[in-house]
Amino acid sequence: TQLLEQSPQFLSIQEGENLTVYCNSSSVFSSLQWYRQEPGEGPVLLVTVVTGGEVKKLKRLTFQFGDARKDSSLHITAAQPGDTGLYLCAGDTYNTDKLIFGTGTRLQVFP
Amino acid sequence: NAGVTQTPKFRILKIGQSMTLQCTQDMNHNYMYWYRQDPGMGLKLIYYSVGAGITDKGEVPNGYNVSRSTTEDFPLRLELAAPSQTSVYFCASSSSRDRPGNEQYFGPGTRLTVT
Numbered sequence: 001t002q003l004l005e006q007s008p009q010f011l012s013i014q015e016g017e018n019l020t021v022y023c024n025s026s027s028v029f030s031s032l033q034w035y036r037q038e039p040g041e042g043p044v045l046l047v048t049v050v051t052g053g054e055v056k057k058l059k060r061l062t063f064q065f066g067d068a069r070k071d072s073s074l075h076i077t078a079a080q081p082g083d084t085g086l087y088l089c090a091g092d093t094y095n096t097d098k099l100i101f102g103t104g105t106r107l108q109v110f111p
Numbered sequence: 112n113a114g115v116t117q118t119p120k121f122r123i124l125k126i127g128q129s130m131t132l133q134c135t136q137d138m139n140h141n142y143m144y145w146y147r148q149d150p151g152m153g154l155k156l157i158y159y160s161v162g163a164g165i166t167d168k169g170e171v172p173n174g175y176n177v178s179r180s181t182t183e184d185f186p187l188r189l190e191l192a193a194p195s196q197t198s199v200y201f202c203a204s205s206s207s208r209d210r211p212g213n214e215q216y217f218g219p220g221t222r223l224t225v226t
Contacts, residue, residue: 042218042219045214088153102153103153
């Protein structure tokens with residue numbers, strides 16, 4: 001069974017702080033995606049990383065795909081209350097039509 | 112485009128009742144998925160479909176059934192509802208695999224309580 005473990009599970013920080021969320025697996029993925037889910041809504045795609053070692057930036061969010069394509073990280077600079085939500089990583093494998101979703105990181109940013 | 116729509120938004124069922132959760136997408140996506148999300152947890156795949164007439168089981172299919180008669184619609188049927196099926200259900204869709212990654216678009220969810 002393929003698993004994607006995210007850490008930390010919960011994160012509660014003050015506005016302006018930096019944070020990093022990790023997504024780790026023993027499996028190799030063809031690509032990896034990050035989603036954010038706000039309360040009462042469905043997940044929304046933030047980014048897809050495809051190449052090992054790839055770094056993508058989305059305003060204050062920086063996403064990195066591990067060189068071996070088994071892990072990824074999400075770094076948020078100067079967090080804002082609007083960043084509050086559940087962050088999910090999801091891995092796409094070479095031979096299936098399904099995504100493997102991570103366990104999730106719940107982020108709360110206080111003003 | 113409305114994207115992925117789900118009905119109803121909320122539902123309370125008694126144990127043993129049945130219901131169908133509706134999911135429709137207007138993006139002409141060939142892949143569609145049903146997930147459940149328990150409180151504080153990630154997503155678990157129930158069933159998925161890679162095209163009209165084709166369905167397959169996911170991680171937690173027991174107690175559910177699906178059908179895919181059209182590209183647009185992918186209803187999820189609960190037979191003999193049980194308290195363990197209390198959850199939030201999300202439908203998602205994606206286009207064919209010639210894009211990098213199986214990028215999925217999610218509906219707003221159906222919150223189901225079985226008592």
